[in-house]
Amino acid sequence: MIRMVWAAVAAVFIGVAAQAEEIKLAVTTSFHNSGLSDVLLPQILADTGLEVQLLVVGTGQAIRLGEAGDVDAILVHSRSAEDAFVAAGFGTHRREIMYNDFVLIGPKADAGAVAGAQNAAEALTRIAEAEAVFVSRGDDSGTHKKELALWAAAGKGPESFGAWYRAVGAGMGAALNTAAGMDAYILADRASWLNFANKGNLTLLFAGDPVLFNQYAYLPVNPELHPHVKAEAAEALEAWLTSDTAAGLINGYRIGGETLFTFNAGE
Amino acid sequence: MNDITEGLRAAFWLLVSFDAELWEISLRSLKVSLSAVVIACAIAVPLGTWLAVQRFAFRRTVIAVMNALMGLPPVVVGLMVYILLSRSGPFGVLGLLFTPTAMVIAQVVIITPLIASITHQAMRELWAEYHDLLISLNTSKWQRVRTLMWDGRRALLTAALAGFGRAIGEVGAIMVVGGNIDHATRVLTTAIALETGKGDFALALGLGFVLIGLAVCVSLVTHALSQTERRGRW
Secondary structure, eight states: OHHHHHHHHHHHTOOOOOOSEEEEEEEEHHHHHTTHHHHHHHHHHHHHOEEEEEEEEOHHHHHHHHHHTOSSEEEEOOHHHHHHHHHTTSBSOOEEEEEEEEEEEEETTOTTOGGGOSSHHHHHHHHHHHTOOEEEOOSSOHHHHHHHHHHHHTTOOGGGOOTTEEEOOOOHHHHHHHHHHHTOEEEEEHHHHHHOSOOTTEEEEEOOOGGGEEEEEEEEBOTTTOTTSOHHHHHHHHHHHTSHHHHHHHHHOEETTEEOOEEOOOO | OHHHHHHHHHHHHHHHTTOHHHHHHHHHHHHHHHHHHHHHHHHHHHHHHHHHHOOOTTHHHHHHHHHHHTTOOHHHHHHHHHHHHSTTSTTGGGOOTTSHHHHHHHHHHHHHHHHHHHHHHHHHHHHHHHHHHHHHTTOOHHHHHHHHHHHTHHHHHHHHHHHHHHHHTOOHHHHHHHTTOTTTTOOHHHHHHHHHHTTOHHHHHHHHHHHHHHHHHHHHHHHHHHTOSOTTOO
16 A cells, blocks of 8 residues: 555656647737637647747736746737837847737726727726726736826826725736726726626726727747747747738637637738 | 635536646646655755754854744745746756746745754754763764654654645745746646636636645645554554
């Protein structure tokens, strides 16, 4: 008996490693929470033999990982941060892949009357005037940066806000959980929202303003700066992500009948 | 309340259906945490015993610091190990970041002070009992340490299990250094954090119950192997 248990313990320590070539890709929580990666990764493995290892972090951390050379490429959505990343020589170039959109989520009662707003700036202005509880990601992610840009467009800054503005410093899912718990307004990407299981009393109140579009871009890490990065694998992955196969899978990905992402990789 | 019932049901289904992914991440959890415990014990047990036997300047300070380190915040340990192992850090050439090895390193740092402290507490009392005997037998320092470690093995088992408990339930550090990569560094605790983020509380709780069950099993197996708690061997 005791010998058998020892054998079992020993068996635990003997693992079998996968043989496919691995590539580390830092992606944003919104991309992963949407569930799209579960569709794309198996096809990438089948077509290119690349085993993509996803590091699911906020855009801020994804960019830090790329700068340090800890990943081979990043897939994020924050234009200004991406441009700075390439300009500083951390990435070789920036390639647009697809976009989805942000939506304003809030309690069904809608105390701020956001649902009737003409545009995103007006919607946020109404929330601020009603001083309705608003949950902010507050984690320097792409979504957070978008939210700050929208506040700026509405002529307001979070520094001047009272206790109704709550920066939680968490990922999209955790922030949605917080908003559901407090019946608060929150800016989310559509994919995370549709895939989110704990909706509670929240509902989609505002969407469709073009400023809410959310462009995802692929940036390979510069091999001149970090010689160990798998530049060839990163190139192969980029070729796949901009291929017709990827276009079909991305445009065809639906949750509850709704299209989440629109493929728009150029040439 | 309903979520808890759902969680129990999810845990049950995961177990009876022999969910392949659950097996994979549970085994990885075990592998990482048991490796960390083995390495941490190899460092902490001799260290704790030696601190009980040896008298030297600043001994109190060393022990106080060691006790304080029991409360090391895992996420800070994770961040420091991350910075050290990052490609831009001093040990970057090893390419260890985002591998199970990095997770083991972080856990060793977290649990070594804990195991050493518990060992030291137990060995201090044992040493008070054995002191006169071992001194009169003219034993060497190393012989004394060995005798204490052997005769105090039951207390050491408790120390190791406490370390294991902290390691397998830890999420802050391994999230940072492991990255929660599917099929590479995802373990039970990081999977729970991920499912909570997705708002899937039932699955998250289900995984949580599996984690608790795993910890209990390891404790039972350890007791069986060391043949403690048997008649005549209280």
